[in-house]
Amino acid sequence: MKTQTMEWIAAGKRQRQQRWLMITGSLVLLAILLCGAMLLLGHTIYPVFDVIRVLLGEQIQGATFAIQTIRLPRMLSGLFAGFAFGIAGNTFQTMLRNPLANPNVIGITTGSSAAAVFCIIILQASNTIVSIASVAGGLITVLLLYIFSRTKRSSFSIGRLILVGIGIQAMLNAVISYLLLVGGEQDIPAALRWLSGSLNGIRVEDVTPLIMAVLICAPIVVLFGKHLSILELGEQTATTLGVHTDQARMALILSSVCMIALATAVTGPIAFVAFLAGPIAKRLVGVGFSNAIPAGLVGVNLVLGADLMGQFAFEVRYPVGIITGMIGAPYLIYLLIRMNQKGDL
Structure with a gap:
């Protein structure tokens, strides 16, 4: 009987692993296709071989400028910003055990934006300087969240953190509105375009700090993925199982905030990507394995797909943040209704 039970457990683990690999592979393939579409499509549709030749350094009249100067930075910013928003949003939602506890809702993205x-x-x-200030703003917001979320008994309260985060977000949005009112006319259009979340006008050198942050911080989040799953069980359970909760939480928070802040500095606060990526990845992958990487890939596909939709699906071109906002707002309303029915609000 014991042997049969162990076989069932092993079979279930293999099945979950196969599902994880299949879903992750499919998300990678979709991301590659979307990256290719970002390089191929535009006012002029270039052949695949011309795009490859340009990427290899060959000079082709017209194509070189369009691909290297416009389309490649746009694709890279969408790729790495989407991954940063996705994996960081999933980290906060899992660690705090609440789908509302994502960087957009609790004010971290708004702190970086302010x-x-x-x-600007x-x-x-x-x-x-904008990138450095964005990281500093995100870290200061996290510090304020942690300070104001502690109760009189010095214990950490997730519910209080979300409420405090919503309040801080409202305050910072007021600060941003004031800055727009007192700002010069020549600076306001750039700031508004940035606040809407856009991949327009990004240069390769602008994306370099974000690429470095993702390459450094994302492996840290993945490395602590096992601890993240245990933290989801609660503070006492995690401590009982031998997890150094303060160290694990600090590493996860600092890595996630760094990625979020730099992604926000490059593309602006692309709405709802951090909010949607984790739940979608969890629904696709299921339980049993970390969904940090799938969440990042879902974020990539959301940003790239929304940007392509904003460019070509309508008569007027819309920034990527407008499209993700149109997708994410109904889901937020649905989630609030569902949580209210379950008594979680």
């Missing part, structure tokens, strides 16, 4: 808008409008700073 710092970046201040640099008031200081008229360079992209490097």
Whole structure:
């Protein structure tokens, strides 16, 4: 009987592993196809072989400028920003055991946005300064969230964190509105375009810090993926199982905030990607394995797919953040209704 039970457990694990590999592979394939479409499509549709030749360094009149200067930075920013938003949003939702506890809702993205808008409008700073300020703004917001989320008994409260985060987000949105009111006329269009979440006008050098952040921080999140799953069981259970909760939580938070802040600095706060990626990945992959990488890939596909839709599906071209907002807002309403029915609100 014991042997048969062990065989059932092993068979179930193999089945979940095969599902994880199949879903992750499918998401990778879809991301590759969308990246290819980003490079091929535009005012002029270039053949695949011309795109490959340009990427290999060959000069082709017209195609070289369009692909290297416009389409490649746009694709890279969507690829790495989508992965950053997806994996970081999933980290916060899993660690805090609440789908509402994502960087968009609890104010982390807004903190990065407020710092970046201040640099754009008031200081008229360079992209490097904007990136540094965005990271600093996100970290300060996390610190404020942690301080105000502690109860009188010095215990950490997830429900209080979400409420405090919503309040901080409202305050920071007011700050952003004030900055737009006092800003110069020449700076406001750029700030508004950035706030809507857009891949327009991004240069390769702008994406470099984001690429480095994702390559450094994403492996840390994946490495702590096992601890993240245990943290989802609760503070006491995680401590009982031998997890150093403070160290694990600090590593996960710092890595996630760094990716979110730099992604926000490059593309602006693309709406609802961090909110949608984790639940979609969890529904696709199921339980038993970490869905950090699938969540990042879902984020990639959401950003790239929404950007292509915004460019070609309508008569007027819309920034990617408008399209993801149209997708994410109904899901947020559905989630709130569902949580209210379950008594989670």
